[in-house]
Amino acid sequence: EDAYFQFRVLRLQERLMPGDSMRLHFSVRNRPNTLFSRNSGVLRNGTYLRQDIFPRLGYIQGSASASPADSTSRQRHYQSRDADLIRFEAIIGTAGDQIAIAPGQLKRSWQARGRRYFHYKMDREIKFAFGIHSARFAVRRDTLGPVALEIYHHPGHEYKLGEMMAGLKAALAYNAQNFGSYQHHEARIIEFPQTEGTFATTSGNCIPMSEVRFIAHAGAGGEKTDLAFYTPAHEITHQWWGNQLMPADAPGAVMLTESIAEYVTLQVFRRHYGDAQALRFLGLQRQRYLKGRTSEQDEEPPLVRVGTEQSYIAYGKGALAFNALSHFAGETQINEILEGLLNEYRFRG
Template identity: 30%
Template sequence: MKSWDANGKKYFKYHLDQKSLNFYSFISANYQVERKKWHGIDLEVYYYKEHATNVPNMMKSMQKALEYYTTNFGPYYHKQCRIVEFPRYASFAQAFPGTMPYSEGIGFITDLRDVTKDDIDMVFYVVAHEMGHQYWAHQVCGAGMQGSEMMSEGFAQYSSLMVMEKEYGKDKMKKFLEYEMNDYLRGRSSEFEGENPIMKTENQQYIHYNKASVVMYYFKEMIGEQNVNKAMKNLINEFAYKDPPYATSLDAVNEFRKVTPDSLGYLIPDLFEHITLFSNRALKVTSKKVGAEYEVTIKTTSEKFRSNALGKETPTPIADYIDIGVFGKSDKADVLGKPLVYKRLKITKKDNTFVFKTKNEPAKAGIDPYNYLIDRIPDDNVKGVE
């Protein structure tokens, strides 16, 4: 609001536009400032003059994130939105109300020149995640109890995934979700206390970041992006900037329950209240020419488990809608080709055989081919045609 000199010192007076968490940072340096106005909000990046390379990308991510979040979750309540560089004493970014300190080590000096078409743009992703916290942690402040990180980190992850998907497309998300799935599986294998279901996560990064990404993305694929966002917006409408009692993961899951159709009601306990794992596998894929078409036969197995806190898995009956797909030739070994058949079918037993007809020559086929489900071995879901 005001700055002045007195007693040989510089003074500044600040006033928040919106009642916020009593949580702020002091960062001081000789900065260059990149500025842009977006719908009355000052988007700003404060950076060291030799670190300008990724600044436009950060600006772009801030704007794309605001576009998605204001459309889907509700208003952004500050007049500024600032990224402020700090030296590599630490390599993290953090969201304070309207201000996001960001280490040179994870964004400003990141060399993205070698990033191939399939790699994740980490600079864009981290900015979108921190922007997510302007809603998840700052607008909806979770109660200090188990599960609150599902709403802060987990929902910031989901939000950034949606911004990335709009910018880079679904294929790229598959790659990102693969990392997230692997980190979750690795994380739970080295848990030394006890794994919690996501709605009871407690200082468990492999759950509230990695599992949350996979679970929320899958949930979105199943009930639709608009429904997930409607539930999250309802949570914001109910809790944003309100006095206690603060939101708990029970409130969030109740909102999800309201937007989930009855036929998919099983997703709520599976994804949020329990630790659920699958073992989906393509055993054999064959194809023969029948007239002008190809007849593709896919043999699969599907098993479903619930795990307890110590990792003991108990088989549980399967009655899940799972995707079955047949894909055409791809020019890259690790990328699926164009889907020739893609169906979401209710799977109710372990061994299954599917027969489909395709016009184009099939190359690969399998079950849950995009790895939406948490799978003990994710990479045996698809097989080449024999």
């Protein structure tokens, strides 16, 4: 046992054979936050726990050492560390006045001894990337065909819910029309406190999103990108580019996820806001790329070899490059090529 690195070596009494399984029981105790030390995402109202709280098996290798020539890197997808895909099911207990949320369909909810319980189960395998939420949420609901749409938000943060729902619907429709069906029955946006970050991500059929995206002002006269529309559109697009298509754990992986997701989001953005706003969006991506490359300490790789940490290339340069391809070859032609790629490798992570 290494207490400093929190690493333990366990020896099983019986070998675990290929295709076999075993149960692992563990408990996690919360350490309260203080004025000078923040240790936990467990809050009185707005808990957000990610897969990091679970024990991980094996040695976590840095992505910088991955190589396309490494045969083992081609045997796992770009976000797999100790599991390619998992079957996810969770029963969550929380305070009696809160709603608990996790990936999956809500199978059952009940109350017992003053607490509320929620049973979620995914209808298909997902990546080992998920979040567990609990808060006194208000809920905005809608539908798009057979897909139930939900936004769980802090009461009083209703400013941008219309734009969020519009971005979610527009991207779902565009991706389904061009690249195939959405693989889940629900799509949920879930607000989490800024104390956990300012990001948004995709986990199962959920889109955890920082509260800053719920209250951000788009700018007078539309001078800034409307994050309330853009963020759900980008994240739901990852259901196709990053979840249906899962590239190998090697350089260039995020070109097939982030770059394509930015390109698709741009097309959705253009249809909703017009060419002028789309050009402004591209201008911000150009600025992101040029600013990022000034601080690059290593030689800048081409887009097809971009590293997972080089977001200025994956997002900035990637959006510009795919937009240029679409401009010269045509949006329809590019989308047909992308659809062919997805059809060949769909769910083969």
